[in-house]
Amino acid sequence: MEAAFLKKRNWSSRAIFEDIAASGWTNPGIDPSFKAFFMADLVSEYDSVNLYNFLYARRKEFSPYFVQYLDFWYADERNHADGFFELNRLVFGAPESDLINDLKNRVGDFSGLEDILSCEFNLLLLFAYDEYVSVKTYKKDTFYQDFGHPGFNVWIKNLIADEAIHFGNAVKILKTFHADKLDQAQSVLRRIGGFEGGEYKNTFLFDHDGPHFQLDSDEVGSVVIDEILSILQKRSL
Structure with missing residues (x-):
């Protein structure tokens, strides 16, 4: 059977947290300061709906591969948001209905x-940049291993793997169908990097001003752009 062009992982955040809850897990004394941290992550993942809806109206402009990319990406981001809903409920007793009321508008x-x-x-370069940064910052969230159940660490590793696949899928479309434009990639990426440090506007993009974002200023922008350009220049991903 021919392999699918774009990769997609299938797993459930809610199933992982259901397993943790069913195991009899008790809170080992997780620092209350994580509440703001997890809420910032939830907001970021939840705001994917704003970007998806913004681009949905333009689907006829895009190639079938990018349309599929957006659908795969959005399904994953909703799954990640589900995980942060469950995390806030399990660790801090925050009802999902209350969280949704805070977010829905x-x-x-x-x-x-x-x-x-x-x-x-x-857009592909923008997704590549954003997902690459997401992988880097989520990899710093090593505290999950101290939460008293291996499921927490399994969950964040699944999330990181999804973000890495989003990056890889974007690069694959770029190298396969936009190879004639790759000489413009550096200019576009520099413009993208210029948005770093700005105010977050509920767009899912550049959500780098909250407590959940653990990268220093010298770990984003130019260094990420150079790494992406190096990957784009390789013959295959």
Whole structure:
């Protein structure tokens, strides 16, 4: 059987947390300061709905591969958000209904991003950049191994694997169908990097100003751009 062009992992955040709860797990004394940390992560993942809906109306502009990319990406981000809902419920007793009420009226402000969002090529580079950064920051979340159940660590590792696949899928589409434009990648990525440090506007993108973001300023921007350009220049992913 021919392998699918884009990769997609299938797993359930809720199933992992259901297993943790069913095991009789008790809170070992997780620092209450993690509540703000996890809420910031939940907000970031939940806001994927704003970006997805913003791009959905433009689906006819995009290649079938990028449309599939968006659908795969969004399904994964919803699964990640489900995980943070479960995490907040399990660790801090926060009812999901209350969390949803706090989140459901969030509106993404995409003003100022028009150029970066203008075409499939730019969007793929934007996703590649964002997902690459996500992998780097989530890898620093090593505290899950101290939460008293291996399921927490299994969950965050699954999440990291998804973000890595999102990056890989974006690069694959770029190298397969946009190879004639790759000489423009550096310029576009530099413009993308220029948004670092700005105010987060509920867009899912550049959500790097909260307690959940563990990278220093010298770990984003130019260093990420150079690494992505190096990967794009290789013959195969």
